[in-house]
Amino acid sequence: xxxxxxxxxxxxxxxxxxxxxxxxxxxxxxxxxxxxxxxxxxxxxxxxxxxxxxxxxxxxxxxxxxxxxxxxxxxxxxxxxxxxxxxxxxxxxxxxxxxxxxxxxxxxxxxxxxxxxxxxxxxxxxxxxxxxxxxxxxxxxxxxxxxxxxxxxxxxxxxxxxxxxxxxxxxxxxxxxxxxxxxxxxxxxxxxxxxxxxxxxxxxxxxxxxxxxxxxxxxxxxxxxxxxxxxxxxx
Amino acid sequence: xxxxxxxxxxxxxxxxxxxxxxxxxxxxxxxxxxxxxxxxxxxxxxxxxxxxxxxxxxxxxxxxxxxxxxxxxxxxxxxxxxxxxxxxxxxxxxxxxxxxxxxxxxxxxxxxxxxxxxxxxxxxxxxxxxxxxxxxxxxxxxxxxxxxxxxxxxxxxxxxxxxxxxxxxxxxxxxxxxxxxxxxxxxxxxxxxxxxxxxxxxxxxxxxxxxxxxxxxxxxxxxxxxxxxxxxxxxxxxxxxxxxxxxxxxxxxxxxx
Numbered sequence: 001x002x003x004x005x006x007x008x009x010x011x012x013x014x015x016x017x018x019x020x021x022x023x024x025x026x027x028x029x030x031x032x033x034x035x036x037x038x039x040x041x042x043x044x045x046x047x048x049x050x051x052x053x054x055x056x057x058x059x060x061x062x063x064x065x066x067x068x069x070x071x072x073x074x075x076x077x078x079x080x081x082x083x084x085x086x087x088x089x090x091x092x093x094x095x096x097x098x099x100x101x102x103x104x105x106x107x108x109x110x111x112x113x114x115x116x117x118x119x120x121x122x123x124x125x126x127x128x129x130x131x132x133x134x135x136x137x138x139x140x141x142x143x144x145x146x147x148x149x150x151x152x153x154x155x156x157x158x159x160x161x162x163x164x165x166x167x168x169x170x171x172x173x174x175x176x177x178x179x180x181x182x183x184x185x186x187x188x189x190x191x192x193x194x195x196x197x198x199x200x201x202x203x204x205x206x207x208x209x210x211x212x213x214x215x216x217x218x219x220x221x222x223x224x225x226x227x228x229x230x231x232x233x234x235x
Numbered sequence: 236x237x238x239x240x241x242x243x244x245x246x247x248x249x250x251x252x253x254x255x256x257x258x259x260x261x262x263x264x265x266x267x268x269x270x271x272x273x274x275x276x277x278x279x280x281x282x283x284x285x286x287x288x289x290x291x292x293x294x295x296x297x298x299x300x301x302x303x304x305x306x307x308x309x310x311x312x313x314x315x316x317x318x319x320x321x322x323x324x325x326x327x328x329x330x331x332x333x334x335x336x337x338x339x340x341x342x343x344x345x346x347x348x349x350x351x352x353x354x355x356x357x358x359x360x361x362x363x364x365x366x367x368x369x370x371x372x373x374x375x376x377x378x379x380x381x382x383x384x385x386x387x388x389x390x391x392x393x394x395x396x397x398x399x400x401x402x403x404x405x406x407x408x409x410x411x412x413x414x415x416x417x418x419x420x421x422x423x424x425x426x427x428x429x430x431x432x433x434x435x436x437x438x439x440x441x442x443x444x445x446x447x448x449x450x451x452x453x454x455x456x457x458x459x460x461x462x463x464x465x466x467x468x469x470x471x472x473x474x475x476x477x478x479x480x481x482x483x484x485x486x487x488x489x490x491x492x
Contacts, residue, residue: 132308133339137355137403138329147351151342 003201010202011209021183022203026210029187032100032174033167036107037115040163044112045156048119049145053127063120069113074106078176081106085177098179103187106173111163118159123148126155154229161218168214258320259284259407259438260305265314267300267462275300275462277314286454287429287439289470291446293485296459298442299336302409305440306333318407329356332405336412338396345387345395346371346380352399370398374428390421397428401437408432410441414448426451446486450474458482 014022051063083089085097085105096102126148134144149156171189178185180194188207195204262280266273275297282288290298303309305316307328316323318330341348349367358366371377374394379387384395393413400408410429414422429452433439443449449456449470456473458466458481465479477483 129339130341132333132335133341135308136306136331136333136400137352138325139355147341 007201007205011206014202014206015209022206024183025186025188025191025207028100028185029168029189032103032187033107033164036104036111036167037160037164039104039108040111040115041160043108044115044163045119045149046145048116049123049149050142051116051120052123053131053141053144053148063117066113066117066120070117072110072113074110074170074172075176077109078106078173081109081173081177097177098181098185100178100185102177103174103185106177107167107170110170110173111167114166115159115163118162119149119156122152122155122159126152154225157225158222161222165215165218169211257284258282259318260440261317261320262305263315263317265304265316266312267297267304267309268312273462275304275311277301277462277464280457280464280467282438282440282457284438287433287441287452288455288457289449289453290440290442290457290459291444291449291482291485292459295461297462298459299411301459302333302411302440302442305407306331306409308333329403330405331407331409332400332403333409334393334397334400334411334413336415338392340384340387340392340395342385343383344381345376345384348384348395349399349402352402356403366402370402374398374424388421390417390424393417393421394424394428397425401428401432405437407438407440410439412442412444415444422448446474456482458485460485 048066051059051066081102082097084091085094085102086092087097096105123145127144130144130148130151134147139147169189171193174185174187175190175193178187178190180186180190186194188211192204192207192211195201195207258281260280260282262277265275265277265280267275290301292298300309304311305323307323307325318327321327341351343351346364346367349370350363353363353366354360368377368380371380374397376387376391376395376398379391384392387395397413408429414425417425426448429439429441433452439452441449441452453470455467455469457464458468458473458477458479460479460481465481466473466477468478468482472478473482474486477486
């Protein structure tokens with residue numbers, strides 16, 4: 001009990017003292033996850049919105065597949081990316097394994113289906129309201145995609161934050177493709193796993209506190225966006 | 236760029252400037268069947284370019300469905316619709332606009348709602364601002380241009396939706412019970428805008444249950460019952476003595492089933 005209390009005190013000190021090694025881990029985590037989410041938005045949002053407005057044979061099956069991909073097991077994604085990027089894999093020549101880029105790729109694969117599936121849901125609901133009006137104005141289905149993405153921006157912000165939540169909290173995939181190398185690929189989740197196994201509870205606790213704070217910040221941002229959108233009556 | 240109908244500043248001070256009319260829309264052997272039920276069956280119907288046409292009839296008669304078919308929003312099971320003697324196509328539908336019973340206001344400002352319609356019809360960015368200002372000022376919404384469109388009252392939202400439709404300068408404006416949920420002041424404002432549009436040469440095709448509105452706005456009535464046109468009559472005649480038993484029963488307040 002005393003150990004836990006002491007570890008907690010040391011953790012708080014680590015956070016407040018501005019320890020450069022500690023904050024480097026936090027910043028690398030943010031850099032990797034934000035990059036993955038940004039790229040996932042560029043891919044997932046147009047795909048999700050196009051899926052929402054298009055009508056083609058097999059559309060239902062594609063939607064089911066995208067929804068199913070939301071639950072991809074991170075370690076399996078990590079293994080797949082590892083195989084692709086290893087020296088004997090098809091992309092081995094790029095020498096990306098055990099770099100932040102490999103971690104971004106792994107998180108991208110995990111987050112893109114989430115962004116695409118949630119965007120599809122949001123845009124489909126909005127399209128039910130807009131479809132006749134947009135067609136009446138002579139806007140084609142394809143051209144309605146940017147309109148629907150823009151008008152659904154407040155709801156889609158929640159989607160982005162959900163994707164970020166998944167990315168920042170992920171451990172299995174980044175552990176496999178990043179290797180948890182100190183000062184290179186060590187992020188919050190992998191460090192917590194490693195330091196806990198080593199018995200260095202203070203560092204693990206400090207990073208855990210930052211992760212939880214990030215979760216609060218993300219949820220707070222969602223709540224604020226919701227309030228703001230209602231205030232400006234764009235809902 | 237599409238063919239744009241005259242704007243309000245081109246219109247005559249009073250009365251409709253239409254001195255001659257021609258067949259604007261033609262319907263031939265039009266039918267819509269759903270699950271073995273015939274929802275609409277119109278062997279032939281012509282709508283001329285003259286004064287406003289009002290479509291009346293009890294609920295479920297097929298009024299809204301006919302309007303959607305004329306605007307290309309619904310596909311018939313059989314038959315065809317022609318506009319200017321050509322089969323209805325997306326290109327021809329762009330020369331129409333439609334106002335729905337419940338206005339669909341985009342999640343953006345009042346001004347942006349109008350500018351969006353102008354952009355969709357290929358109006359240059361520079362011209363959009365001027366046209367939007369002109370329309371909003373004309374309807375008394377100029378002071379609320381930067382406000383969110385969805386924060387307007389129901390009547391104002393319908394007015395905005397009408398301005399957005401008129402911004403595209405449609406040759407034909409289809410209206411599906413546009414004032415059914417509005418108070419008298421809002422109805423008057425909407426009707427004044429519609430009369431101005433009609434005077435400027437826009438053909439109005441209006442669905443309404445309100446005979447008073449039909450008399451105020453319409454030149455002729457198409458009466459629908461159970462998916463069939465029972466009569467197409469000038470409004471003065473329809474209001475006094477409808478040609479069909481269904482029309483007479485409707486006006487006398489009998490419940491048509």
